[in-house]
Amino acid sequence: MESRPVGARQARELLRVAFGPSVVALVIIAAVVLLQLLIANSDMTGAFGAIASMWLGVHQVPVSIGGRELGVMPLLPVLAMVWGTARTTAAATAPNSSWFVTRWVVASALGGPLLIAAILLAVIHDAASVITELQTPNALRAFCGVLAVHAIGAVIGVASKIGRRTLAASPLPNWLPDAFRAAAAGVLALFGLSGVVTAASLVVHWGTMHDLYAITDTVFGQFSLTVLSMLYIPNVIVGTSAIAVGSSAHVGLATFSSFTVFGGDIPAVPVLAAVPAPPLGPVWVALLIVGAASAVAVGQQCARRPLPVLPALAKLVVAAAVAAAAMALLGYAGGGRLGNFGDVGVDQATFAPAVFLWFVGIGGLTVSMAGGFSRRRRPVVAPAAPVPEPEPEPEPEPEVEPEPDPEDEAAFVDVEEVPLDADEPDQPIVSWHSEDTGAHPAGPVVDLHDDPEDHFIVDEIADEDVSGDKPRDKAD
Numbered sequence: 001m002e003s004r005p006v007g008a009r010q011a012r013e014l015l016r017v018a019f020g021p022s023v024v025a026l027v028i029i030a031a032v033v034l035l036q037l038l039i040a041n042s043d044m045t046g047a048f049g050a051i052a053s054m055w056l057g058v059h060q061v062p063v064s065i066g067g068r069e070l071g072v073m074p075l076l077p078v079l080a081m082v083w084g085t086a087r088t089t090a091a092a093t094a095p096n097s098s099w100f101v102t103r104w105v106v107a108s109a110l111g112g113p114l115l116i117a118a119i120l121l122a123v124i125h126d127a128a129s130v131i132t133e134l135q136t137p138n139a140l141r142a143f144c145g146v147l148a149v150h151a152i153g154a155v156i157g158v159a160s161k162i163g164r165r166t167l168a169a170s171p172l173p174n175w176l177p178d179a180f181r182a183a184a185a186g187v188l189a190l191f192g193l194s195g196v197v198t199a200a201s202l203v204v205h206w207g208t209m210h211d212l213y214a215i216t217d218t219v220f221g222q223f224s225l226t227v228l229s230m231l232y233i234p235n236v237i238v239g240t241s242a243i244a245v246g247s248s249a250h251v252g253l254a255t256f257s258s259f260t261v262f263g264g265d266i267p268a269v270p271v272l273a274a275v276p277a278p279p280l281g282p283v284w285v286a287l288l289i290v291g292a293a294s295a296v297a298v299g300q301q302c303a304r305r306p307l308p309v310l311p312a313l314a315k316l317v318v319a320a321a322v323a324a325a326a327m328a329l330l331g332y333a334g335g336g337r338l339g340n341f342g343d344v345g346v347d348q349a350t351f352a353p354a355v356f357l358w359f360v361g362i363g364g365l366t367v368s369m370a371g372g373f374s375r376r377r378r379p380v381v382a383p384a385a386p387v388p389e390p391e392p393e394p395e396p397e398p399e400v401e402p403e404p405d406p407e408d409e410a411a412f413v414d415v416e417e418v419p420l421d422a423d424e425p426d427q428p429i430v431s432w433h434s435e436d437t438g439a440h441p442a443g444p445v446v447d448l449h450d451d452p453e454d455h456f457i458v459d460e461i462a463d464e465d466v467s468g469d470k471p472r473d474k475a476d
Contacts, residue, residue: 010101013092017105018112021084021153022055025077026116029054039220049127049134052120056137059117059145060333064135071336072344074231075238078149078333085109085153086160093161102158109154110147117146175307175315182301182315183322186359190294190327194240197290198233201240201274209273229271235334236271241327242346244290245354251275252342258287267341291358298323298359299366306374316367320359328352 033050037043053063058081062071092105125136159166167176202209213222239249239256248257251272254264261278276284302316328351335345367373 014104014108017088017092018108019116020088021081021150022113022116024084025058025081026051026055029058036224046127046131046134048123049131052123052127053134053137055120056117056124056142056145059113059142059149061137061142061145062336064137066133067135068339069337070339072235072334072338073336074228075234075330075334076231079234081149082153082156085150086157089154089157090160091157093158095161095165097162102162106154106158109157110150113146113150114143117142173311173314175305175311176318178302178305179315179318180322182298182319183326185301186294186298186319186323186363187326189297190241190244190290190323190355191237193290193293194237194244195233197244197287198237198240198274201276202271205273205277208277209270212268212270212273215268225270229269232269232271234330236274238327238330238334239346240274240287241290242331242351242354243284244287244294245351245358246288246291247351247354248347249275249345250347251344252338258284265341267338291354292362295358295362296366299363299372300370302363303367303370303372306372308375309373312367312372312374313364316363317360320356320363323359324352324356327355 030051033047033054034044037047057063057070057073058077060073060078062069062073064070089105089109092108093102097105121136121139121142124134128134128136164177167174213225216222216225242249243256243258246258248255250256251266252264253262254266254275255262256275259280261276261280263278266272266275298319299316302312302319306312307315328348331346331348331351335343338344
């Protein structure tokens with residue numbers, strides 16, 4: 001029971017991913033076409049063919065009308081379609097989504113637009129039978145354009161959610177996300193600064209832009225020119241970026257660079273008033289500062305996390321290569337054939353290499369000045385512990401005889417042989433104190449054979465006091 005709501009919610013998410021951006025673009029295009037036909041008081045005969053052709057034009061599919069090819073498609077709708085696809089795929093992808101769910105999301109983001117493209121090709125083919133000027137575009141070219149636009153958006157959207165997890169599980173270096181971030185910063189800086197230069201140039205050439213608006217005298221016509229100019233502003237900014245890095249842009253035979261300008265016929269689109277007119281002033285050489293400033297932005301992003309020299313240089317080179325590839329892709333998408341005017345776009349042979357060299361050269365200098373290089377720490381080898389020398393065996397301490405106490409000294413007797421004198425046979429042989437043997441005269445001679453009882457003194461007692469015990473006096 002609980003799996004049904006979850007399955008229904010996932011189905012709605014996949015349907016939104018598959019048809020959301022494409023249907024929104026189709027509705028907007030239909031509203032614009034119907035409004036144009038209504039204002040022009042035209043019938044609705046070719047309305048569906050026009051809507052289908054414009055939807056394919058949003059995906060960089062050239063439109064052929066009356067034998068003339070319109071290959072220069074505005075970049076603003078393309079960028080909006082990429083952003084819409086990236087946003088819907090990111091909303092349908094969780095950071096912990098499995099590969100099974102991720103594959104379904106990407107497949108839906110690609111399958112839905114391809115289905116709509118197939119239907120619209122059939123509509124154009126049917127409308128071409130009624131409107132002879134309308135020609136059916138090449139089916140392979142149409143499918144490749146739709147697939148490329150939505151694939152870029154799907155990759156950006158999915159990578160924003162599971163990109164770091166995928167890189168962590170892969171053997172790729174950990175600094176790769178920082179390189180992509182630096183590349184994005186460089187592209188945005190170059191694109192933004194070039195936009196500022198374009199706006200300043202429009203202000204400087206305000207008179208030329210006013211003359212281009214004068215080709216129509218109706219408010220609706222001027223409004224249409226304004227909308228058309230807004231759609232082609234990113235194309236002009238890409239051309240300005242090419243001039244800023246030292247490359248060149250061309251509109252038919254007219255060629256523009258920071259060093260020279262060759263004049264030629266230019267379409268009457270007000271936004272093209274921003275192109276420099278010959279002779280070229282020296283101020284346009286200062287436009288190279290835009291390329292240098294964008295390279296500084298790349299270097300600052302690469303220096304945010306210092307690395308050793310080789311990994312830091314590798315990160316900078318990858319960032320510069322990705323940025324150059326992105327700008328080359330924008331230059332390719334923003335160019336093409338414009339009827340009788342010829343080819344419009346940038347010089348692809350020098351545009352991408354110039355972006356790469358600017359970002360590597362000035363970016364590398366910025367990395368070194370911003371402290372982006374860190375010294376590799378050499379492993380400190382711990383000194384080996386010294387081998388302990390065998391300790392010498394302690395010498396046996398001499399046994400110290402304990403000093404006798406003064407009380408114990410009296411217990412010891414020093415025996416000394418005393419020569420016997422023939423005249424004094426009764427002199428004692430043993431002396432209790434050896435130091436006194438010669439210092440003091442010998443004591444009285446004791447007769448060892450004398451009876452001790454002879455030395456007792458007995459007082460005379462009266463006969464009447466005679467008892468069994470004889471009283472004794474003090475002994476000597």
